[in-house]
Amino acid sequence: MITLFSILLLGFFLGMRHATDSDHVVAVTTIVSRQRSIGSAALTGIYWGIGHSLTLLVVGGAIIFFGIVIPERLGLSLEFCVALMLILLGALNLRVAMRSLHVDLPCNSERHSHAHAHLNGEYLHTHPHGHGAKSHGHSDDSVLPAHLDRIFGRLSWYRAIRPIVIGIVHGLAGSAAVALLVLPIIQRPIWALAYLVVFGLGTIVGMMLMTATIAVPITYTARFNFFHRHFGTAAGVLSLGFGLFLAYQIGFVDGLFRH
Secondary structure (H helix, E strand, O other): OHHHHHHHHHHHHHHHHHHOOHHHHHHHHHHHOOEOOHHHHHHHHHHHHHHHHHHHHHHHHHHHHHOOOOOHHHHHHHHHHHHHHHHHHHHHHHHHHHHOOOOOOOOOOOOOEEEEEEEEOOEEEEEEEEOOOOOOOOOHHHOHHHHHHHHHOOOOOHHHHHHHHHHHHHHHOHHHHHHHOOHHHOOOHHHHHHHHHHHHHHHHHHHHHHHHHHHHHHHHHOOOHHHHHHHHHHHHHHHHHHHHHHHHHHHHHOOOOOO
16 A cells, blocks of 8 residues: 555656646746736646646556557657647747737827737737727737637637647647656556556646746736736747747657658
């Protein structure tokens, strides 16, 4: 019993540690950078951890009970999907940031514009705003998250989809090897499965704490439009740059694109 307890305790703390991997942190930062509360950010981390844990249980269960071996090339391809996902998340964040850029014109003109922040559900966005009667810049529903909120807002699972999908992609990639490497030393399949469950719980708790921590400065700077806008831009640049680096590393250094 002491041995089982030690294994489960190890799995929980390894899961918390696994949540802090760089690709995980970069991915959730691009999402959390546009949310307006610590609670919603923590919930995003929980959803990410659920998606990651589901994949880990499926893959780990197949390894435990059926002895399935994942080919190296397939593993690299799945990791490359993580890189593409980071590039996409960064590009989307930068697109929002680019829309907030403005050119100052004379103050007495109805075309004079400046950027300001709005709340749309759980999301913050910025856009140019003029002083004229019809120069708001856009309607709130034209913002992509707000438009989706209007269509799917009544569905309780809507807010969970994106972080769960991102968690699933991360779980499919080889980044969870820290969990699977321990499985061969666990003789009983039930113990091995219990280890994966506890590892997943640790990942959920770790990511929940991580996203809540990231959200603290974002929530504070949300009242200052300049800082908030540039925080989202920085998150987008980080995600895009890190995704490109991973794509190069996996594709050429690790040999995915080499014959």
